[in-house]
Amino acid sequence: MIERRPFSSLGGADHGWLKAKHHFSFSNYHDGRRMGWGALRVWNDDTIASQTGFPPHPHADMEIITYVREGAITHRDSLGNEGRTEAGDVQVMSAGTGITHSEYNLEPGATRIFQIWIIPDEHGQPPTWGAKPFPAGERSGRFVALASGFKEDTDALPLRTNARVLGATLKAGETTRYPLEKNRYAYLVPAKGSVEINGIKLDARDGAAILNEPSLEVKALEDAELVLVDTAQ
Structure with a gap:
């Protein structure tokens, strides 16, 4: 099952300094059919104006990944x-028992991010934060784990949840595959470019909610940059 969720169908808000689109219910946007996908709870597509951002605010018991x-x-x-x-x-912030943070765009132009929240398996742990570069060339033509709760993903930022956040870059015409284990929930968004995933077309910033597919075959219709979450229920 692959459900395409066009970018135009997403909820969102325009705060002037922040233009946000929400793949799942968030803040003042509520859709009972889009409360999450497995342990994936939030996927926000944010554009933050120069010299603005999120002032200090608290979080707890959430894995927060910023791409x-x-x-x-x-x-x-x-x-x-x-x-x-x-x-x-x-960057990954494991909010754990509680942390307060701020996120600002101090650049001369707009900053665009995906912010992804995944429900943790562990509670009562101290908060942590970390960041890491992932050069596009290292994920050319294949999915690479960017953040992961699996010990074998030694190059990924650690997560406290049974999930992976993966990235890939594909040239037009290239195809890559990703196997999915039974009962896994996957959610894929092209940050750039259009692709076909098991024959279903996605344009840039569309979402695909995926369940009960043994593998994903992703073909780039144009140069594409992809982010994929693979999580448990």
């Missing part, structure tokens, strides 16, 4: 962590 598509985001938190994550790179 930077354009520009850069500057993070500060109550643990004393501070870092700038730029396009193509990823």
